Amino acid sequence: MKTGGEPTLAVLGATGAVGSVLRGLLSERRDVWGEIRLLASPRSAGRKLPVRGEEVEVLALDEEALEGVDVALFHLPDDAAAQWAPVAAAKGAVVIDSSAVFRAEDDVPLVVPEINAHAARVRPRGIVASPDCTTLALIVAVGALHSAWGLESLVLSTYQAVSGSGREGVDTLRRQLAEVAGTDLGTKPGDVRRAVTGAGPYPAPIALNVVPFAGAGTTDGWTTDEMAVRAETRKILGMPQLPVSVTCVRVPVVTGHSVAVHARFENEVTVPQAHEILAAAPGVVLCDAPGEGEFPTPADAVGTDPTWAGRVRRALDDPQALEFFVCGDNLRKGAALNSVQIAELVASPG
Amino acid sequence: MKTGGEPTLAVLGATGAVGSVLRGLLSERRDVWGEIRLLASPRSAGRKLPVRGEEVEVLALDEEALEGVDVALFHLPDDAAAQWAPVAAAKGAVVIDSSAVFRAEDDVPLVVPEINAHAARVRPRGIVASPDCTTLALIVAVGALHSAWGLESLVLSTYQAVSGSGREGVDTLRRQLAEVAGTDLGTKPGDVRRAVTGAGPYPAPIALNVVPFAGAGTTDGWTTDEMAVRAETRKILGMPQLPVSVTCVRVPVVTGHSVAVHARFENEVTVPQAHEILAAAPGVVLCDAPGEGEFPTPADAVGTDPTWAGRVRRALDDPQALEFFVCGDNLRKGAALNSVQIAELVASPG
Structure with a gap:
């Protein structure tokens, strides 16, 4: 685990098909992250999954696990996203959500970095949505x-x-x-x-x-x-x-x-x-x-x-x-990649 | 084989996938035909194929085999259609052609009986084309x-x-x-x-x-x-x-x-x-x-x-x-059926 000023990234839903692609992308791309925390349902907690060449233990998603997170990448079913996004945002994380829950909300930007990176700067609810595949x-x-x-x-x-x-x-x-x-x-x-x-x-x-x-x-x-x-x-x-x-x-x-x-x-x-x-x-x-x-x-x-x-x-x-x-x-640009791109944009708005 | 005033139908290309569907349609639909003659390349000649519950011997396609044909249903490759359609027409048959050869010709009607049945009446070259599937x-x-x-x-x-x-x-x-x-x-x-x-x-x-x-x-x-x-x-x-x-x-x-x-x-x-x-x-x-x-x-x-x-x-x-x-x-409306419908229209223009 890195230390210092680099932001902490949490991945919620790290064990699914998109989560697997996402861990691959985090391992391949320029590494801008400090800690990368993998969070999932309690039944997946304790598993070890590879990220950036290291085995990282999956933690159960709860309020405590969201402490100190700078950016939270949500790849959860709609109901879980609706429940946990406000919690993560209230703890100070910028939530990048890939569910359908927030995409149509006026106070949640819907971002494709190649097109409307600027929109990610204004996020009244602390949430940025990623579009449908x-x-x-x-x-x-x-x-x-x-x-x-x-x-x-x-x-x-x-x-x-x-x-x-x-x-x-x-x-x-x-x-x-x-x-x-x-x-x-x-x-x-x-x-x-x-x-x-x-x-x-x-x-x-x-x-x-x-x-x-x-x-x-x-x-x-x-x-x-x-x-x-x-x-x-x-x-x-x-x-x-x-x-x-x-x-x-x-x-x-x-x-x-x-x-x-x-x-x-x-x-x-x-x-x-x-x-x-x-x-x-x-x-x-x-x-x-x-x-x-x-x-x-x-x-x-x-x-x-x-x-x-x-x-x-x-x-x-x-x-x-x-x-x-x-x-x-x-699964890449249509899901994992776009959300990682948004996360990088939020972490280093240039 | 029937006799009398009913028109003679020739099927050219009776042995392919469309030909098989076509023989089924001729067996299922109201029977307006006298003789039904099956014509194919010499290598298929002599085979017997079922039409209207009878086994009919396939004849080799040549000029003689086109004698006395009233309506000729062509399901041949483009080059064979280009060669044989004028021959059949010259012998007095109305040619219903399913190849791409004649569809764009100004003096060949392109007919879908539900839409433009009237167009089948004017056929200066004795050929009616059936559209692409x-x-x-x-x-x-x-x-x-x-x-x-x-x-x-x-x-x-x-x-x-x-x-x-x-x-x-x-x-x-x-x-x-x-x-x-x-x-x-x-x-x-x-x-x-x-x-x-x-x-x-x-x-x-x-x-x-x-x-x-x-x-x-x-x-x-x-x-x-x-x-x-x-x-x-x-x-x-x-x-x-x-x-x-x-x-x-x-x-x-x-x-x-x-x-x-x-x-x-x-x-x-x-x-x-x-x-x-x-x-x-x-x-x-x-x-x-x-x-x-x-x-x-x-x-x-x-x-x-x-x-x-x-x-x-x-x-x-x-x-x-x-x-x-x-x-x-x-294979049905997209090929065999539409050509059979045109043939019926030509045989009994009502």
Whole structure:
């Protein structure tokens, strides 16, 4: 453990899938932290997990464990986040929360460091929220283009990976794939539905299928995921009136969210300029030579930090509209990485 | 074999995946045909295949075999279609062609019987073309809404099944799924790419992945599939200036193409009216109660005739725009069924 003036970081929810990616990131990135404290539910307390090359013992999350924490990275379920974020903030920690609880709150900034780092400075409740993984798959690329041309509207269709639903999503896809592999399934009505045992977190089979429903429920036919991507995109870009239409679809991919984007701007666009903007944008990798097999796919984006952008085309009927396709790792930039970036920003606001 | 005044039907390409679906349809539907003649390459000649409960011997495709044919259903590769369609037409057959060769020709009608049956009456070259499977996944639903409200523009993102690439696509997905099932693949950069042997017809792995490239090449960054959906939609609807933006994405589904549709109309739309229109549209099944798990998926649409439509929402920022999601069997309505419907229309123009 380090000593001195370096800030103490607490990681809440260090034992899950995102927690594992997060500990990896803390080990790989420039080390700005003093103590790193791993906190989890009492049943995980006592386990030792590697961070920065050391085995660190997991402590049970309680008020005492939050004493002296400068920055608290929350990767907890919504109910636990709602309970513990105010406690950590009251003890003086800046809370970086990845749950859905605070993202829509007016007095909680929603931050993507490449886009609106400034917003992290004003945090009346001591809480900074990190967006949903689907928003994070597209926002860095969209934000860069918006800076250049002024966004006017978005139409988005997603291709969301099962790890966005946590381990239960991954386990469900893997089990269903084992059940359909080596069969002739997928050619008769309902044959996949009858063959797979248990839909897990999904309302339909996810193996050999796509499921146009992602989220916890619907409002006027829109799913919670669709409404979240819309609201978060508006908030991060500071455009509360931006027209955004989203269709969220789950696909049989383990990790890596993709989005087909139709973006209309206030100004005329060109593909060469779009390439320049995306190639220069922090956090974006341009991958766009489809004739030579160069385009983003989740299988290539998984395990990497940036948003991969490609298939850039100007709409054939509208010189102000651009089509493109983005992929990002929903556990890295889509969760762990963005929260670590916010934590670093808060710890060293430069 | 029947005799009398009933027309003689020839099926060219009766032995492939679409041919198999087609023979099933000819056996299930109201029988308007006299002789049904099965024609294929010389290596398939002599095989016996079931149609209408009888075993019919496959004949080698040559000029003689086309004598006396009234309607010829072509399900051949592009080069064979280009060669044989004029021959069959010269012998007096009406050619219903499912290849890409004639779809864009000004003097060849492109027909979807629910939408533009009238167009099949004027066929200067004796050829009627049937659209691409992706166009057919959406056009019946879109056409019905257009009739009511007047279409102004379309933004489409597809979720295309591998059987759209023929048996090679299906074989590739099945082989790759066997290679990744039971593994932890899909969590590290390139791990799926390294694990699968042979990409088949695809420029990237299709198991545990989505591939934002469908077609034979690109023009200004647009793939041939994307350009085809745009051109065919315009031609079928008789709207040569309709703004259409398409992103075509292949997904690991065996059969059943899906499309997320953003459609803008000349008039205000409402969801209840859209439900009425879609429920009443021939060839469409409305499936739209997402809170109760009712939405279209390819696993449910496969093996069925209609286009399944659901997830109907009015754009939150534009009372003239509708979002919805459609699924259709790319081998049935997307290929065999539409061509049989055209053949029936030509045989009994009513």
